[in-house]
Amino acid sequence: CLGTWFGNRISIIKRGNSCSISNGVDVKEWKFVLLLIFQILCYSVKLKRIMEVATARGVENNLSKCIYYYNNMQKVTTIKIDWFSSSLTACLEICAMAGFVCVCLLAQYLLLKRKKSRLLLLVVLNCLVAFIGGATSGGRGGSVQIIVAFFSAYLILYQRMYGWRKSIPLEKMLLIGGGLLVIVILFLKSITWIGRTEVRMVGRYLSNYIGAQIFNLDYRINMVTFEGSTIFGQETFFPLVEKIAGWLDISKWANYHVGCASVYAAGYNTGNVQAA
DSSP states (O other): OHHHHHHTTOOOOOBTTBOOTTOSOOOOHHHHHHHHHHHHHHHHHHHHHHHHHHHHTTOOSOHHHHHHHHHHHHHTOOOOOOOSOHHHHHHHHHHHHHHHHHHHHHHHHHHHTOOOHHHHHHHHHHHHHHHHHTTTTSOSHHHHHHHHHHHHHHHHHHHHHHTTSSOOOHHHHHHHHHHHHHHHHHHHHHHHHTTOOOOSOHHHHHHHHHHHHHHHHHHHHTOSSOOOOSSTTTTTTHHHHHHHHHHTTOHHHHSOOOOOOOOEETTEEOOOOOOO
16 A cells, blocks of 8 residues: 555656656666675675574575575474564565566666666676575575566566557567576576475476466365365465564464465375465
């Protein structure tokens, strides 16, 4: 609600009856340099903290294994560990938001074919750090969001610039296709970087990420004994429920885990889906 309230008060510069993507003011290079340093520093401190806490709890002094342990503790168990200070958490949130801003700027600069190569390089580096930073929690959801945001921004700005009167050139389509192929390869390779088991059945692994969600949701909805929420917002608002329950000293809801057991189809694990 607050985001919408502020967003409605942001004025968009217009020329005549159209809104051009070239109306904006260029961001100064030094700001991108500061943001790059800030991101690298925050993610470095985050990884250092993960290593310290994980090794103190008996995990091998290995970055991949420590990241896996952190991800596992966050998603699977209900054990509460003070991983980060409130100030570091706030800084990491800023980094995450900055990544989305940078990919939108990158889409704009590519469409406008900006000649300032140093400025473009700084934007690309910031996007790259944001992409890598998205995987420092042991999952790749944050990194995927950065990629989706870039393509979404590119298509929206392309429509504003050309109104779909001009098709995307073949060489750009090939470049995008090549980029997507690289992303898929990195997606498969990165699983070992964050401490998980190496992928041996690529087709089945990709099919899980592409289509298993619908199957899992259908399976969950049609269960004979459907498990519903026992408190309002149990799944949707679970961070808020935990926080309020902690303040009110309600132990049952102050520390509980969201999720359910994995679903299987034809003997294969298709992941899980949270209860409604």
